[in-house]
Amino acid sequence: MSVSNKGFLGSTALSAVLAFGIGLAPMSLQAQDYRFTNVRVEGNQRIQSSTIVAYTGLGRGETVSAGALNDAYRGVFDSGLFEAVELVPRGNTLVIKVVEYPTISRINFEGNKRLKDDALSEVIESSPRRVFSADQAERDAGAIADLYRAQGRLASRVTPRIIRRNDNRVDLVFEISEGDTVEVERVSLVGNRAFSDRRLRRVLETKQATFLRALINRDTLIEDRIQFDRQVLTDFYRSRGYVDFQVNSVNAEVTKERDAAFLVVDVTEGQKFEFGDITVTSEFANADPDVYRSQLRLKRGVTYSPLVIENAIETLEQLAVRQGIDFLRVEPRVTRNDRDLTLDVEFAMVRGPRIFVERIDIEGNTTTLDRVIRRQFKIVEGDPLNQREIRNSAERIRALGFFAQSEVDVRQGSTPNDVIVDVDVEEQPTGSFTLGGSYSVDDGIGVAIGISENNFLGRGQQLSFNISTAQDTEEYKLRFVEPKLLGRDLQFAIDLGLSETESSYSEYDTSSVIFRPSITFDASDTTSLQLRYALDLDEMKSRGLDSNGNDRAGPVLRADIAEGKRTTSSIGATFTYDSRRTGLNPTAGFLIESGLDYAGLGGDNEYIRATSKIVAQKLVFNEEITLRATVETGYLGWLGDNKSRTIDRFLLSSDTLRGFEPGGIGPRDMSGSYDDALGGNLYAVARFDAEFPLGLPEELGIRGGLFYDVGNLWGLDDSNAAAGSNVVGRGGSFRHVVGFSLLWTTGLGPLRFNFSKALSKEEFDKERNFDLTIQARF
Template identity: 30%
Template sequence: MSAFSAARSRLVPGLLVSSAVLLVPAVAAAQVAEPVAETSEVDALDAAPAAEEERRVRSITVRGNERLEPETVASYIGLSAGEPYDRNRLDTALKSLYATDLFADVTIRDRGGDLLVEVQENPVVNRIILEGNRRVKEDKIAPEIRLAPRQIFTRAKARSDVARIVELYRRQGRFAAAVEPQIVPLDQNRVDVVFEITEGPKSKVKRINFLGNEQFGDGKLRGEIATRESKWFRLFTSNDTYDPDRSAYDQQVLRQFYLTEGYADFRVASSVAELTPNNEDFVLTYVIDEGERYNFGEVTLESEIRDIDETSFRALIGIQDGDVYNAKRIEDTITVLQETAGLLGYAFADVQPQFTRNREDLTMDVAFVIREAPRVYIERVDINGNVITRDKVVRREFRLVEGDAFNTFKVKRTQARIQSLGFFQEDLEIEQKPGSGPDKVILEVNAQEQATGELQLSAGFSSLERFLVSASIRQRNFRGLGQELRASANISSYSKSVDVGFTEPYLFNRNLALGFDVFRRDFNSFNFNASGNRNTTYEQVTTGLQLRTGFPITEFWSASVRYNLQLDDISLPLNASRFTDFNGDGEFTEDECDPIRSGRFLCDALGKRTTSAIGYSLAFDNTDNRIRPSRGQRVVFSQDIAGLGGIKYLRSQIDADKYFRIGRSDFIVGVGLEAGYITGYGGDDIRINDRYFLGEPRMRGFDIRGVGPRVIRNRYIPATADGDGNLPDGAIAVPDLNGSPGFVVIDTNPDRQQDDSLGGQAYYLGRVEMQIPLGEGVAELGIRPSIFVDVGALWDVDFDPDSQLINRPTFDVQRFVDADGDGRPDEDADGNRITETVGTPGFREQFFGDSPKPRVSIGIGASWNSPFGPFRFDIAKALLSEPGDDTQLFQFNVGTSF
């Protein structure tokens, strides 16, 4: 062999090796074509250049495919029989097969034009399994996973899903979270994909540092930002976890704070979040540049609108030369100028502040320029989002209609009236959009309806009523017409009531409301006998009907008229006490009131009485939201006069509330005062069921009917001397019917004490309550905490304690026996009524509470729009009370919406 031939022999393997290397793809598992073994070394050497130029595909064979057809695999190569090919085209074919994400491994072998394609298909996902996720539920993680059952599995997709799950945990403040994908092979080339999640603890903010702050301390700046340092007492907040988005927000908050303090050049130079050495917590460091403090220089106003008087509008600015520069005051001034221009019909008044920074004397000149704008008219009113509520229900609250001149005040008033319906979300706004021309505007309401049905349940416990339950159902938007339909029921140890009502707010599409109420109330008064068992003293049944109508007088004044018809039946229970010889003279009186059992003050109320009363109310209301007001006032004066048959009385009542914000903060204060007085005429006294009562829930810190005049009755019980012949303290010697002496003492057990509230003819109640904002996060949860003070009193009852109180330590009576409970005395075989002698030691009655002296309570409370309905609790401490008042520390109310 010549030297040249030898050189060529050494070159051929090198070329073949080079060809193989060039055909290797990026994926490590790829394999490349083999050289043709059948050709002799010389033939191969001689044919190599020609084969490289003229090589053509003779056939394509696919092996290893299970789900895919061979023709499908071959179609991805981009080659067919008879086509020429080279190393580059084979390399492209190999990459094309990998690009389909259908194969885990691919090899293309070149056998002299016969291409052998060997593939290993990617498995199919059978199911996705999550393990270890306790803090983040599966329904939160599932949307982040792109792999799904019956899809082709690739490791690239799995890595992408891992990254998304880790990012989800980081958004939850868990930066130590780790996710490990595990592949479980199954038959038929299927796999289960298991994401093993190690959640790790929440990454807390251990410390917040500030560098460069000279005018304000670290504590002041920490109080301004949303992020909080992790402390043991911060149990119900997530603001102490690290969140990059919150950190970026805090930088804006810092800038806003400094701009309100006059530092116009303030900037945050850098913000760094560093993990602690244990990789669990973060240390935040803000490097800030405060700059110099500026004051307002010259403040001017220019108007390009002819109808706007610059002199009059200048008084609206409220910024004086020399005041500390405050960016918030500039924003507020722009809003005031735009709203005032809107009153003149300029909906799109453009107010632009122009600043001139004077670094020499550190002043900021501001020129407010009101740009030229046309007077605007209402072109159209669009209402969106009202799925249940009829369109006319929203439109009738509009103070503007198509064709009216635009007016900012009327737009805001319309917004307040729509929000006061209580049918839509709280942040409802009326958007102003350009119309078909520069002088036209479209008012668009994008409403989001909320639940208007209310199912409310409340429970409580009191010394008087024991356990009590109240349930009510109410639909404030019945049939989407704004009608109100309600029903309620209350049951306790001694009372039951049912109330059904309906109100049509716009009768015959006119601004005239009409409604009615039908109610029935059963009340059983009781005390306790010597055995501690409850003993019913009298029964009261009240059945009534009320018709009412209301209409507006002006935008803020309204009036209503009502008629009430009520029948009261107060009687004794059907038991043996109705046939009692009260004075021991042998004369038995049927249907007689037993003062020992019922109390002397109740005996005068027995019988059936009718109340026919007509009343009116006059109201002023300019609150921004009737359901949850934040500003404005509401005053209602009402009177009812009874005497159109039956009982005669005059009832007068006033109720006033005012709401306002403290400065520019979110602290909302509500101040309320109500008072009432009822008096009889024509010789009629005020009965107990017509009097006022005061206590929970209107006056917190006191029990139901816990304030005002009351009679407390304690039993006398027999007393005996001890071994030395000494009687207990307070023992009283009394004779019995046989003439032998005996002794009794007061039973001091409060469970056997009868506490009867008498009500009063006059009352007043004042309250001051301040809502405390706890940040946007808490507000979004619907939690509104507050602190409050209640002041009130109830007095003036027609009751003479000297003539009516009972203080008889012995009271033996003869009583007929009514064993079968049919309300008639039993008789013996001869037809004689059967009697028995009952010895009753008696009662001591004490009269308390008839005083206008104020009772005062202070407390905290919170309302929460919880997922299962509205919830309200109050903790109140009575600071001032009178003897006999019943206090209560805690009360709650819970319901649900639908």
Template identity: 30%
Template sequence: MRSTRLFCRNAALAVAAFLALAGFVCPAAADIVVEGVPPAQAQAVRDYFPGASEEEVQAGLEALRASGRFGDAYVTRSGGNVIVHVAAGTVINRIAFEGNSKIKTENLEKIVRLAAHKSFNARVADEDSAHITEAYRVNGRAAARVSYRVVPLPNGTIDVVFKIDEGDKTGIKEIRFVGNTVFSSSRLKSMMETTEMNFYSFLKTSDVYDPERVAGDLELIRRFYLKNGYADFHIVSSDARYEPELGGYVLEVVIEEGPQYRVSSVDIESHLPDIDAGALRPLLRLAPGDVYNGVAVEQTVDALTREIAHKGYAFTQARPRGQRNPADRTVAVNFVLDEGPRVFIERINIRGNAKTREYVIRREFEVGEGDPYNRVLIDRAERHLNGLGYFKKVKITNEPGSAPDRVVINVDVEEQSTGSFNVSGGYSTTQGFIGEVSVSDSNFMGRGEAVRLSLEEGQRARGVTFSFTEPYFLDQRMSGGFDVYARKSDAWTYSYYSQTSYGATLRLGLPITEEITFQPHYSIYETQISIPNDSQKPYNDCQQPIPGYTPGFGYWLAPNTSNLSVFYNCMTNGEASLAIKDSVGARLTSALGYTLGFSNLDNPRNPRNGSTVTFTQDVAGLGGFSRFVRTSGEARYYHDLDFLNYGGWNFLSDMVGIGRVQAGNLTPLFGYQPRVFDNFNLGSNLVRGFAPGGIGPRDLSNWTSYQGNALGGTNYFGVTTEVQFPIWGLPKDIGLRGAVFNDVGSLWDFRGKTYYPKAYAAGLAFGQTNCLPYTAPTYGQGACLLTHPLGGGADTSAFQIRDSVGVSLLWQSPLGPIRFDYSFPIVKGPYDVTKRFNFSGGTTF
């Protein structure tokens, strides 16, 4: 072994000697020599240079300069060595900003790379100026100018001061569509969150150019065209140009619409054993003859994938295939069910959630770690997470796992504020001026729970409400919650009694399908009725005379009937109905019920297409005083009227047609006679143009004050048709829209008492001996309730149609929705109380 080593060494020396004699010299490995910094920092510089080749040296120099750790750097070569000359730079004492008001200093400090107690680098300072300029551009200040100056200090350090000229707001001056012929530019703009600048710009930020927001808007437009049958639609380009002469951006979007397609056939092709394609056909969301709808195709893919996954085919996805026929503009849709690759979820990483608990995010996935990977279910979870309202943005990506059949799912979320403190006010013709203070959070303590506490105070109403909702009650996909409230409303022109209610409701929400929910609930509440009786509101002085005020009664309450008549008695100053007086006191109601709901709206907040149906039934009698079954239902249908917009008639764009049907019934149980507060008391909320409680059964015993003595009915129905439209010439983001409407409805069938023995006994004390009112000598209220005129005529308790037409002005103001209605009753009853103008504003209470 030793001899072998000696041989190798001697051979190497011989080869070296031979090469030297022949004129060959082996180059030594070049060293990286650092000059200009202390030895302790030299190694940090060498780390940027992995080698001495020209490419490695140049890359290392660029990385060193980009790091900003030193003042400047350059490279020379000497004797085969690479010499890196580094200027240590002056130490920065502090970073300061001047002229900034639109972006806070603490936010600018996060943008710049220069920092106190680090070396100054002019290159990095220039880059920081560019970063600040970009931040202002994103915030709508593209004209902002940023420079910096260096201020030497006596101790040898410097201050770096960035001087900022923020300039004026530079939003989007114009959004221009090119290539659209089917839908007008104004219609397409109405779908965008991005808006144009106008005189309202100082109150909004949606006119600031934001590339991400524009990309989201263009995706909405793409989905809109696909939903309406334009399967060939695509966006050719979108370009935002800053125009200095305009002082803003011009956003130009070039599109190609293509023809509208209809569905020629819809089939399901299953390549899976034991899966009958015919049994899955009820899950199809489109049919032959329909306009092609990309959203319906997506919904069908979701439904099919979930159904076959439940049948044990976890790796299977439904894949849509469309065969276009340009000649007759049809498309044949085929959903293919194939077994996908057998890939499992190794891990789900949640990133970016500082407030939201991780389990709140994970529970939106129908799959978990170790489950089969299914792209459709992952996309579905992403849509659910984006719809929660907890996050500005949710993005789900994949990366390879530790094995070929493993995948890692990364969920990146960007949280947004979910709590709010609101102080709002408004006015309505039914409640007068009213204000509300509320505190709410839809993601309470990051648990996904919703809480709300509101305090309400107004001219004629006040109250407090607390609500709590757990969206995943008992860790199941059902919601649970409760509401606790206390409310009081005062007597006024259209109601001669005050009402106070205290109550609580327990509720559950059970999703049956994506569109159908079942919500059982239990309510218990106490209703207290009182009748004011003073000189301002003498609504009970026939039974409780007011000394010196009630006609016929002096200060000693001695009845003096000599000056009483039909036109001057205790009822002429206003008197509550016998039915209202019989309801005075506290009554407890305990009711068990449910609500069945359906909704397929395209946008729950601002619907343009789709429908909602709710059916509610409550059974009162599980304890308490009341005994009845109350049933009510409502259906709404929305449809945009874009068919009126073909040919570029811009003033007809963005119109929405709305249809509404509502009905209700109250059936007494076990001989119970409903009280006034049990009945349906309706007016403008059924047929506009009528006062609150202005239609239906009413007490006509007192012909001088029947408008405040609505009794309510046990049956109602109503039909509304309405068309909402933009106001031509006004920017849509102002929030003003107009509407025309027609309301038809009826409220009928009073089933309460008509004879009140207590009132008869009270009348005897004052000389009233007749059941009927206006009987001499006191001409008092009597003991009988009349829903028809004393001398005969139409019964207000009978079925009778009311009809009205009108116009509305709707404003989504910064303080909340405001609506003005002006109605013209064209069919009404002889004793109905009309009210043509109605105004409501502020938040919805």
């Protein structure tokens, strides 16, 4: 499409026409009055003459002064429909000469590659079949340029052009020069003492540009991201006791080429404060301060954090609701002690205003049912108003992920003592289709396909179907989750699965079909309990004969395979304690998981299986180094009349005990030339990790780690291990492994490269000195 070099009349040209029109009328009219009995309009094509005459505000036969005629001119011109207007008195006739703005025939965008036409069309107001406006076209060009600048393309330029067509029509063309993105070459911090630049840059969303910029995608200078980083940095410091922290300024110096920027963040840290005396006072006779104080886990010496204060207030107000005390509000009154750097906090339980929630109005949800949004509120119509609970409800609605935007406001109700809660949301897509690849040392290269919907039928339910195919494994999984069963804080989930494995680390194949419903609920702020049922149908399969005509499996595995298909019907529970859920200590965390399953409610197998895991993590040396300790144990007590099989027992993977192949330790059948891992009834593993920076640019996302693992897998009671078979490792021994890790955070996920050496092992163990895994998050 060719574009005319002739531009349209801009605001300067229009001003000149306006000045000409205003100056012309007084010259011809001077100061005399006129009376017009006839008005004639010339030059109009689309606009009716009567409409133009109405814009003048003049009536026929009225006496018109020069000033009134000038006002008539302004009335016609200010309608925005005409490029030029001229009022010419000719005796008793007023001639109105107009030049109409052309009509937009179509709108085109040229030069845009990064942003599609549809995205650009959403930010402009000009549209086909509407009157062309030079001023509006300029504003639209500015809106397009702002859209590019929001993506870090500060050098972008947008020029509106028109192409004249017949019938007073034009094509509006926006010529776009996108320019390059402005990459952040360096992020420097000034004024920080407690934390290094390296530690704080890990907090910021804005990253420095490196040769891996294609994977980072966060090294572009974007104003909104910088504003977000200011808040993130403030939250980071204040959650660690720096109550006076503030970001003084964020300066971005752009190079002459406008393709790079240097970001300087100036901060004032202040002093670190801890909690001093914690007291509770009450204006309510039936609210005992001592009882309420006992519900708080706060104590003197804990690092001060606004989040801890919020959690404490919520705890006290929820206790008041349970005791039937309405309109109780908790006001934190903080006393600053600069001498010992402590903050005394008095939680004053005071009477709030007697205001009730009249109703909750929800708008904007076209797919999501009202009840999905309403259940995010812990208050209903008729309850006393709690502003903190309203804010928490708004956060829960945003956390659903169903809406692009959500606003929760409170306005006056039908009486001064009533309020209406308005919820305004904007829906966004909640389904996804994923196609990806995977690699692991254990399973090889694989393909993963997934379809998921997080708001199934607008009910807030999750439905997903995943297919994973690797070199030795195929899995098909269907999962359904109801987060609020019967409108209560009960999460109901059901898993259906089918898997086929052909592991290169064993001489048998497996097939499995699972049906596993479960219910999970929170027992407290830090604890949760899951109750579940499982119905499994599994089988061990022979891999046939080797090249010499011998069975690939040893005598014990052959006996396991001969058992055929087995059904397991079990019930179980898992208790979880997670200290991170309260946010009391952002530099440390503690996790306990303990599970117990009983199989024997029908089916072929009967056993008790118990597992437990304890994880403790601490950030030290100004949060530069992460220390982590993990302890895992497992017990299998076989109760049935039949024998346990290898797939019923514990087999340790390289994720559980590093330095060995899957099934690399524990009892083994070494009859003749066979060497088969049999698993064990008991295991105990302890892992100790230290992760630290390597001095490389943090934008690379590469850190180092040292680890020490110790573990054992033993016990082979009630198995098919006949007396004549040569089974070793029944009693077991503790293996000791040390190693070094490279942890790399990439756009493909957090990768962990482990290089290990077993210090103590059995001669029949299968060692592995290198391993590549996805880094687990604590």
